Amino acid sequence: MDAIILQVLNGLDKGSAYALIALGLTLIFGTLGVVNFAHGALFMLGAFCAVTLQKILSLSFTVEDPTQKDFLGNPLKVDTPYVVSWFGDATGNAILNWSVPLAILFAIPVMLLVGYVMERGLIKHFYKRPHADQILVTFGLAIVIQEIVKYFYGANPIPTPAPDAFRGSVDFGVMIGFAENQIIYPYWRLIYFLFSAAIIGAVFAFLRFTTFGMVVRAGMADRETVGLLGINIDKRFTIMFGIAAAVAGLAGVMYAPINSPNYHMGMDFLVLSFVVVVVGGMGSLPGAVLAGFLLGVLESFASMNEVKSILPGIDQIIIYLVAIIILLTRPRGLMGRRGVMEE
Amino acid sequence: MLGLSKKDTTFLLIVIILTLATPILLQPFPENSALAQFNAGYPDLMQRFAIFGIFAIGFNILFGLTGYLSFGHAAFLGVGSYSVVWMYKLLSYNVVPGLILAIVVSGLFALLIGYISLRRSGIYFSILTLAFAQMSFNLAYSVLTPLTNGETGLQVYLNDPQVLMDESSPTSPHFFGIVMNESVKLDVGGWLFTFSNGYYFCAIIAIIVFYLSMRIFRSPFGIMLRAIKTNQTRMNYTGLNPRPYTLAAFVISGMYAGLAGGLLAAMDPLAGAERMQWTASGEVVLMTILGGAGTLMGPVLGAGFIKYFENIFSKINDNILHTWFAALPDGIEDAIVFLIHPFIGKGWHLTLGLMFMLVVIFLPGGLIEGGSRIWNAVTGKNRRKKHDAEHHPKPAPHVS
Numbered sequence: 148m149d150a151i152i153l154q155v156l157n158g159l160d161k162g163s164a165y166a167l168i169a170l171g172l173t174l175i176f177g178t179l180g181v182v183n184f185a186h187g188a189l190f191m192l193g194a195f196c197a198v199t200l201q202k203i204l205s206l207s208f209t210v211e212d213p214t215q216k217d218f219l220g221n222p223l224k225v226d227t228p229y230v231v232s233w234f235g236d237a238t239g240n241a242i243l244n245w246s247v248p249l250a251i252l253f254a255i256p257v258m259l260l261v262g263y264v265m266e267r268g269l270i271k272h273f274y275k276r277p278h279a280d281q282i283l284v285t286f287g288l289a290i291v292i293q294e295i296v297k298y299f300y301g302a303n304p305i306p307t308p309a310p311d312a313f314r315g316s317v318d319f320g321v322m323i324g325f326a327e328n329q330i331i332y333p334y335w336r337l338i339y340f341l342f343s344a345a346i347i348g349a350v351f352a353f354l355r356f357t358t359f360g361m362v363v364r365a366g367m368a369d370r371e372t373v374g375l376l377g378i379n380i381d382k383r384f385t386i387m388f389g390i391a392a393a394v395a396g397l398a399g400v401m402y403a404p405i406n407s408p409n410y411h412m413g414m415d416f417l418v419l420s421f422v423v424v425v426v427g428g429m430g431s432l433p434g435a436v437l438a439g440f441l442l443g444v445l446e447s448f449a450s451m452n453e454v455k456s457i458l459p460g461i462d463q464i465i466i467y468l469v470a471i472i473i474l475l476t477r478p479r480g481l482m483g484r485r486g487v488m489e490e
Numbered sequence: 491m492l493g494l495s496k497k498d499t500t501f502l503l504i505v506i507i508l509t510l511a512t513p514i515l516l517q518p519f520p521e522n523s524a525l526a527q528f529n530a531g532y533p534d535l536m537q538r539f540a541i542f543g544i545f546a547i548g549f550n551i552l553f554g555l556t557g558y559l560s561f562g563h564a565a566f567l568g569v570g571s572y573s574v575v576w577m578y579k580l581l582s583y584n585v586v587p588g589l590i591l592a593i594v595v596s597g598l599f600a601l602l603i604g605y606i607s608l609r610r611s612g613i614y615f616s617i618l619t620l621a622f623a624q625m626s627f628n629l630a631y632s633v634l635t636p637l638t639n640g641e642t643g644l645q646v647y648l649n650d651p652q653v654l655m656d657e658s659s660p661t662s663p664h665f666f667g668i669v670m671n672e673s674v675k676l677d678v679g680g681w682l683f684t685f686s687n688g689y690y691f692c693a694i695i696a697i698i699v700f701y702l703s704m705r706i707f708r709s710p711f712g713i714m715l716r717a718i719k720t721n722q723t724r725m726n727y728t729g730l731n732p733r734p735y736t737l738a739a740f741v742i743s744g745m746y747a748g749l750a751g752g753l754l755a756a757m758d759p760l761a762g763a764e765r766m767q768w769t770a771s772g773e774v775v776l777m778t779i780l781g782g783a784g785t786l787m788g789p790v791l792g793a794g795f796i797k798y799f800e801n802i803f804s805k806i807n808d809n810i811l812h813t814w815f816a817a818l819p820d821g822i823e824d825a826i827v828f829l830i831h832p833f834i835g836k837g838w839h840l841t842l843g844l845m846f847m848l849v850v851i852f853l854p855g856g857l858i859e860g861g862s863r864i865w866n867a868v869t870g871k872n873r874r875k876k877h878d879a880e881h882h883p884k885p886a887p888h889v890s
Contacts, residue, residue: 283846422621478614
């Protein structure tokens with residue numbers, strides 16, 4: 148039982164990253180009808196927002212401390228980050244320590260801007276072009292973004308630790324009535340799951356309960372009619388593109404402590420999240436979220452040793468296998484609307 | 491000749507002559523001159539031109555003619571390489587059995603994947619092929635390690651059976667005794683030409699498969715494939731089932747990819763799973779699009795273009811740039827070098843990505859279209875022939 152709960156937790160955790168990226172992909176496809184192969188790169192940019200903020204915060208100046216000597220007898224050089232000298236020891240170190248959660252505030256405007264520029268500058272010109280062209284141009288863009296990041300940050304993963312308060316693990320089993328030391332789970336992964344649940348909830352609430360969201364939903368259903376009613380739907384869709392980029396970026400920011408960001412992390416996630424979108428149903432937001440968590444849980448169950456001993460290698464291919472079966476038996480995906488991209 | 495029209499025969503002859511003369515044509519600068527780094531006439535690179543040319547020609551039969559965008563063709567490339575190395579391990583270093591096996595195995599593999607994937611079209615087809623390729627890649631790294639040797643890559647060891655080897659057999663890939671990595675060097679007044687066996691082997695195969703693709707393009711089968719790209723629905727209404735045609739195209743292009751993969755292993759007796767990664771599939775898409783999808787020569791040009799610039803750009807470094815711009819004042823020189831720096835050396839992929847975006851945005855027909863536009867502008871052809879949108883609407887590919 149405890150093993151199963153542990154796998155479910157693992158799965159939900161993996162699934163939250165898939166779900167967030169797939170949600171953004173679906174937002175873009177549902178509103179603009181564009182297949183965005185650069186979405187993985189946006190996820191990666193988010194993670195590098197965390198890295199950048201960490202670097203900015205730890206910018207420091209060097210002072211010579213005459214009271215201490217190093218082993219050569221010269222005055223010891225001490226690096227002091229600017230934030231520490233400005234805000235004092237306690238506050239400054241706390242800011243440094245909490246750089247990843249702070250990066251959320253930093254990433255939202257940055258990613259909104261990136262999304263906006265991307266849509267206005269490039270994607271806009273591809274609405275009328277075939278999907279193949281959209282795939283190709285965004286694939287090219289993904290390469291460019293990756294290479295730019297690689298140029299500035301190098302090819303090696305950059306460790307971006309979580310705040311001290313959330314390091315280590317929590318005895319999750321005790322919380323739900325198991326004996327001690329049965330289910331131990333890292334704090335940050337639990338937080339990642341809660342965070343993504345909050346983001347997903349926020350996106351759905353935004354679409355459901357605001358006028359803006361209502362217009363966007365109407366535009367997703369029938370773009371032309373909404374346009375005829377005198378609403379500038381293109382502008383709203385552009386903003387939705389920015390929001391989708393921000394969602395991917397936030398997924399990346401919070402993912403940074405789990406896996407140190409490197410420049411190709413986006414590509415690794417992209418293929419999987421496309422599969423997730425297809426399984427969930429192109430253009431269906433709840434479908435994307437459901438499929439994300441479902442595939443995450445399936446993947447982590449498939450990687451249990453008991454399963455692997457029966458079907459070796461199943462953990463590597465389970466997601467693709469599910470995708471193939473779904474596409475062949477129910478091409479519109481789990482929750483896709485009838486008639487949307489069924490061919 | 492050979493069942494081709496007169497125009498095509500001339501075209502084929504030109505291609506043959508150019509291919510056979512490649513070692514000379516790609517060596518336009520004398521050795522030790524400042525421009526020698528732009529020479530591409532060395533065996534390794536030329537073999538890559540030929541091999542990736544074959545890969546792209548095959549991909550073009552599927553994508554260029556039917557419009558089905560496969561994102562998983564690298565899987566066949568990997569399968570081809572593995573087959574050839576297995577034949578090295580079991581029989582001998584002769585490449586022929588391996589290449590035959592590579593074509594057969596990749597054909598069967600393509601039949602399986604194509605049979606399933608072609609039930610869907612458009613973006614679903616792309617994602618299905620991508621899923622299959624990623625599955626093969628993941629399996630090659632994990633469970634299939636006994637077959638693929640996992641991360642180390644498949645290679646020939648001393649204790650392999652190699653039943654057909656005897657004392658006199660060469661110990662590197664060969665074609666009935668003609669060793670691939672041997673070459674004849676010719677020094678003509680400062681120009682150094684290398685005629686390598688491996689290149690000519692690949693080149694002759696490339697010419698043969700180019701001829702085959704030419705025949706496919708001109709055949710009723712090829713016209714049927716184009717019909718699928720133009721309007722599949724209309725084809726259905728005429729009472730034709732497009733599936734057998736697309737499946738045949740898929741299998742043929744899979745076999746081309748397998749052959750290319752096999753030749754990669756004939757160049758260097760190694761096979762690794764990274765050849766099957768989806769970025770490798772992306773690369774062949776890039777080549778085909780860059781050259782011009784649906785044209786005969788485009789994919790080959792695209793392959794050559796990408797491989798050439800990959801090689802040249804990644805070789806250039808800051809020092810070379812400084813020598814080029816040495817004539818300029820120091821400040822301007824440094825500024826120019828600083829600006830170019832991100833695009834060269836390790837940054838070659840950045841250049842590639844940018845180039846690719848520019849081609850897709852401004853020149854969807856690729857280099858071939860660019861060339862013909864320039865040609866028309868020079869000869870003034872397009873002024874006479876204006877596009878009549880009403881009576882000749884542009885065919886919109888239904889498979890997008």
